Amino acid sequence: MLELRDLYFSVGDRNIIDGINFTFEKGKFYGITGPNGSGKTTLAKLIMGINSPNGGEIRFGGKDISQWSITDRAREGIAYSFQQPARFKGITFRDLLAMAAGTDDQEMLLALLRRVGICSLSFLDKPVDAKLSGGEIKKIELATTIARNPRLAIYDEPDTGIDLWTIQPMVRLLKREQRDHDTTTIVVSHNRAFLEAADIVLMINEGKLAYRGDLQGALPMLNDLSICNYRKCVGDRDVGCYR
């Protein structure tokens, strides 16, 4: 349902995405992982149209969407959950949810709240501003993504700012959405809980697709020092990796 063909994205003379080919199947749950700076988020942004590729093709539902705007991709059924969600002045959660769902009907908004597990009705009228905690803004981000009823949902580091006790319920929520609505789901994450939930793990390293398969198969590469980009000095002459 989503096909990346020989995809390139570069800044200056550096290839951030370096010739990726992959086909995402309908209704599957994908975990994209890899070291910091490997190109994971850039790949997700290319799919949403936030960045434009320098070469290659993105096909969604059989259509070449490589040059489509964010708006057109959203209307075609792609939804995106930002790692660092935007904050606004004068816009409430209700406003955003209504925009996402295409309705301001109170009953439908309440049904959406229940669907994403937000029990407090007063939360609906919270301003989406700088006063929200990291956890609250992430809940809003997830809810507005799910409210789109997307065919393809992309979540960029959904656990950023989320406490340890919330991660498993969040994984269950995304899995339930995948199962109940046949949503093709892509989660960019370092968190093992999301990678364990994935049907297929993709590992990106230096802009290339370094691995595709189950998590077990990815573990040796995840532990490989060659993809460690947070190194420490070991003795006078050697380096190790923080794990």
Next chain:
Amino acid sequence: MLDAIDKELLAAVADLEGLPKGAFNIRKNGQLLKREVTANIDIESHADGQGITVTIKPGTVNESVHIPVILSQAGLYDVVYNNFIIGAASDVTIIAGCGIHCGGLAPEGHAGIHEFRIGPKAKVKYVEKHYARGPGRGRRSLNPTTKVFLDAGAEAEMELTQIGGVDEANRVNEAVLGPDSLLLITERVLTEGSQKAVSTNNITLEGAGSRANMISRSVIKGDSQQDFYATLDALAPCFGHIECDAIIMDSGRNETVPSLKARHPDAALTHEASIGKIASDQLMKLMSLGLTYDEAVNRIIQGFLK
């Protein structure tokens, strides 16, 4: 009595469909058009005809007074000096505003000087909107001055809005806060074309325990310019905050100068100011919800000025 233009201007500046309920004073082209008083709210004209005194009895609660001004006479510059005497422990809403309809080449304008004396423990909500329209090319100017004197424990919440069409605006807000009083000012101004708006605010925190919060939201489109100056002058243990944000679009220009003066060691004064274009992450978020670029810009501006 009210023609179609009058009704449109009243709807824009005072959310009125026709004549309001309760006390009101409607001024049209420099003359009194219609007035009503109530048992608790009295309105009297000044001897020179240039303004009114609104007196609210102590203990008056849940009442409102509308005092809109409408201008549709080419070449007229209307000046009024209005006094508001708010009795102790009252809780009232005052809706003011000026609407200009300009049909010709001659300029039209209005300067309203509003002076509030707010008694002990009284609460006032003051809503003022300025708006101009019409096919004429005459310059439309609105130069309001607001002076507020808050007695002990008094509270004033002021919403000051200029919603479009005004070529020149020179606003001055002055306030002196007594002990334990509270002042909240929210100013929202949108300029476009070659319009210019200046807002100068001087707030003196004179009484111990007084609190002031000044919020300014500016949207500057086209080649327009807005300047915002705000000074908090603290003479006692008090709290004051200025928050001023400006969104610049097209070739708009802005100067924002918040100023804090602590003349007492227990004064706590803060400010935050920002000038810039609409943040790209905000635009991308709304576009990812299916809005076009233009729809996203409008929605962000709408919220910002809400």
